[in-house]
């Protein structure tokens with residue numbers, strides 16, 4: 001499996017040839033990162049003033065825009081806030097057009113998740129170990145149970161100073177799961193019910209969600225694993241766009257400032273090959289149904 005699968009397009013809404021679409025979905029589902037060196041999310045005049053860490057409030061990791069229009073962790077007001085919202089909505093629309101045209105077999109089955117703007121330099125940023133994305137991990141959301149659904153994310157580097165975003169990509173998902181699962185902390189009995197009852201999670205965590213959180217936490221807290229896991233460093237230069245299933249691709253972000261990101265949720269049943277989903281991999285590994 002290649003870490004990157006490059007696609008030469010410079011148009012967010014394609015068109016893409018059918019063999020290009022088939023290759024793309026195959027590579028994505030195998031755990032490659034689809035890399036678009038020429039796609040370039042272009043900022044509009046006035047938006048460059050948004051490229052500063054102060055746009056983000058102290059409590060937040062990223063500025064976040066929910067599909068219902070709720071904007072959180074932005075410090076701005078008035079016209080500047082509208083400008084930020086406008087940039088994020090435009091990115092969200094572009095990312096949705098890309099997913100829609102590149103993956104015709106997913107069409108109508110993908111749910112839109114939040115859009116984020118990431119204006120803070122990653123290198124040297126202070127974070128609690130579990131929130132530290134410079135450590136290798138797969139994505140799992142403590143408050144949003146996935147119930148088996150996939151996390152598909154589209155990223156764009158919009159850095160104005162020529163600075164690349166540097167990722168490390170780790171080992172294939174199944175290898176990571178084999179390494180981490182035996183040592184991951186088991187969930188506390190009754191916890192999933194309790195978190196849902198007090199509203200700490202949006203619905204109840206399934207055994208799948210518990211295992212995925214176990215992998216996320218287990219990998220981030222295991223410094224020996226972090227040190228010895230094979231890694232491929234990848235520079236995403238300004239103008240680059242990339243996407244992957246972040247619940248499957250073991251990743252860490254080491255450096256970089258000013259990125260946009262759009263999350264999508266994809267049901268396992270929409271995949272060209274559902275057997276490659278973390279859900280099915282973990283079910284084979286544990287010998288039980290997880291959702």
Ligand code: SIN
Pocket residue numbers: 118133139155165246251252253259
């Ligand atoms: C992450 O999901 O770990 C962060 C990705 C990024 O901001 O580049």
Ligand code: FE
Pocket residue numbers: 133137138139246251
């Ligand atoms: Fe992540």
